[in-house]
Amino acid sequence: MDEDVAVVIEDGEDIRELLAQVLTQGGFAVHSAADGATGVELVREHDPIVVTIDVNMPGIDGFETARQVRAISTAYIVMITARGDEIDTLVGLQTGADDYIVKPFRPRELRARIEAMMRRPRVLASTHPSPPHPSAPQPSAPQPMHTGSIPTQSASSLEIPDAPSATWAEGDTEHASLEHRGLRLEPGARVVELEGAEVELTRSEFDILRMLLNSGRRVVSKMQLAGMLRGERGEPDHYLSEHDARAIEVHVANLRRKLGESPSEPRWIETVRGVGYRRTA
Template identity: 50%
Template sequence: MDGSADTLKTAVVIEDDPDIRHLLAEVLESAGFSTVSIGNGLDGVRAVAAYQPLITTLDVHMPGIDGFEAARRIRAQSDTYIIMLTGLDDETDVVLGLGAGADEYLTKPFRPRELRARIDALMRRHRQSPPTPAVPAQDQVGPSFPVRPPVIPVATPAATPAATEPSPTSNGQDTLPDDADWLVHRDLRVDPETRIAALGLDELDLTRTEFDLLATLMQSKRRVRSKADLTLVLRGESYVTSYLVGEADKRAVEAHMTNLRRKLGDNPTNPRYIETVRGVGYRLTSEDLIAS
């Protein structure tokens, strides 16, 4: 990213408490973002569609739609990094928030320095290409924020259906590159370079975090990775870090792992791909195990 693009970083703050909204905007602006502040979930979803921000902070309890529903709607149209903030710290809420598409989860009250650290860590992570910005209709945009004209992509010649919609069950070669540098475990394959994960001939639809967790475990093979270790990996840190890893971080890793296993069709009690080492962390199953 060049310097001019970096100066145009945008963040959307979706928070009904004006004091917290102001604090979030201050932290984000200190990190180099221009901010758009919204007081409710529905207008927040529309603001994300209009601005396609790099970062979106999202409160859970808001008037209109709650943060979980807002996250689902945002994730359906944007690849923005979502940081959910709430006063709740129950594991169920962590699972719901991350399952709805959040990348990070902070409980209130939070420390501004911790939020800034999480933002910096997200910016160090690989970012997928965002979808084409949605063009909101004039009567769909709430009055609480201005609409920036969307960038209209240059039209390209239409491709034939066969070229744009390959059958995922044909032979796998239409969607899975043959020259990829695959990490392989049984019928599970991961290419860290192209960020493609496949189960058999079918490409997996993983979030950034789920892919990072899976790639880390694939690279580590039978070496156990602790929840604290995986937290640092997701933050883009190594083993020496100044960031604290709390219980909420570990629960977040558990929630991401639950979602990942579900997409792999993996049973934690009789795993084919990822096994839990009780009290320690996670690792790949043995290649010698025979799945039942």
């Protein structure tokens, strides 16, 4: 049986070798590049299932590299960032990346993140971007290896009390189509349409939207959304870190932007301050 392929795009030799070693130990055939342009060509040549991309590289940076990779590949993309660049990297999730990890990182954390991503379908909702529907409100300015769970981090102020699981609310409707106010989501095809026009979403955006639409009017916490993206069923067993919370906030902001929704006048997604989100009435 052929090995799964991974591509590592990282200009730092030590980090590049560490990433390659971790992925090789996980059973991947690894190809490495020291710059974005070379990395994109490796993706084109080898059709990997996982790509790691450093944010700060000579030539084209990690964001542009991720855009070019996403244009030709459905690979799972993990952005690698220095701590001081973390917020920029989170915003960069809109380029199509599935997750990010902050240097310095532990190999176990990287393996756990990739394991979580690979539990989710390797299919994008669409391969061609669509602008927000003209009738929609305009927005305001602006993840297999077997390793166990991601290391627990300390709780943040955004942690909430225990809440009912909203993984698939109101019965197991995981494969049923969902519709709300002109927005239609087809889980099986992983397609989202707004009044008949297809909308391009990343995996994370698609899965968040599906969970919110499927929850009825029940509030879905950021902790539950983060757990869902990690492939957890039921109540998540970890604390919500600042990194987790910020990632969910950025995913939702990008989702709203693509739908043409204003947070102050939501058509589909309401923010429940200090807790999470829910579907509009």
